[in-house]
Amino acid sequence: KNYVELLNVKVNVATKKSVLKDLIDASMKSEKKFIVTANPEILMNAYEDSKYGSAIKKADYIVADGIGVVLASKMNRTSLPERIPGYDLMIELLNSINFHGQSCYFLGASESVNSRLIKVIKNKYPDIKIAGHSDGYFSINDEKVLKSVLVSKPDFIFVALGMPKQEEWIARHFELFDKGIFMGVGGSFDVLAG
Numbered sequence: 001k002n003y004v005e006l007l008n009v010k011v012n013v014a015t016k017k018s019v020l021k022d023l024i025d026a027s028m029k030s031e032k033k034f035i036v037t038a039n040p041e042i043l044m045n046a047y048e049d050s051k052y053g054s055a056i057k058k059a060d061y062i063v064a065d066g067i068g069v070v071l072a073s074k075m076n077r078t079s080l081p082e083r084i085p086g087y088d089l090m091i092e093l094l095n096s097i098n099f100h101g102q103s104c105y106f107l108g109a110s111e112s113v114n115s116r117l118i119k120v121i122k123n124k125y126p127d128i129k130i131a132g133h134s135d136g137y138f139s140i141n142d143e144k145v146l147k148s149v150l151v152s153k154p155d156f157i158f159v160a161l162g163m164p165k166q167e168e169w170i171a172r173h174f175e176l177f178d179k180g181i182f183m184g185v186g187g188s189f190d191v192l193a194g
């Protein structure tokens with residue numbers, strides 16, 4: 001794999017288009033992937049907090065979310081070709097999930113944002129199967145939420161719990177799933193819910 005090492009984290013040399021294609025292909029084959037869209041805050045936290053660092057090291061892809069990460073990579077022999085904003089990646093994935101009629105679980109944000117988000121999804125992406133949804137104010141050890149995600153066997157799981165909770169939740173439970181594309185999306189639910 002082709003990567004640039006920043007603060008001991010291997011960031012993939014990838015374009016948005018190539019990552020999208022890989023994730024869509026993997027979902028069609030019922031594979032499992034964990035993707036981190038890394039901004040400087042995430043990289044700093046991984047550097048300072050080894051628990052968080054080992055969580056994100058379980059990711060299949062760590063991509064550069066934001067110009068800060070792309071600029072930092074310019075000091076390396078190989079640099080990152082472009083930024084891959086998490087929000088943009090989520091929107092493009094939603095288009096594809098809708099096109100293919102795949103299922104998706106929406107985990108995170110406040111109760112009101114989460115329910116507004118579901119209305120927006122039903123309206124804008126009518127062919128997405130909503131495997132389930134839950135707000136993000138639960139403990140990382142909560143079994144009820146975990147079970148509801150597990151039994152729904154979603155093709156995609158968007159996790160909007162903010163950094164570090166979202167990556168820690170994914171890393172901790174990833175092994176329990178047979179399939180699914182897992183991605184931490186930060187404040188993206190709030191943006192899409194309007």
Ligand code: UDP
Pocket residue numbers: 108109110113135136137138160161162163165185186187188189190
């Ligand atoms: N959030 C959540 N559970 C928590 C903490 C945060 O669901 O325990 C949600 C919050 O409501 C927001 C999202 O996580 O929708 C991202 O928050 P923030 O913008 O602070 O994260 P960032 O985008 O900076 O990672």
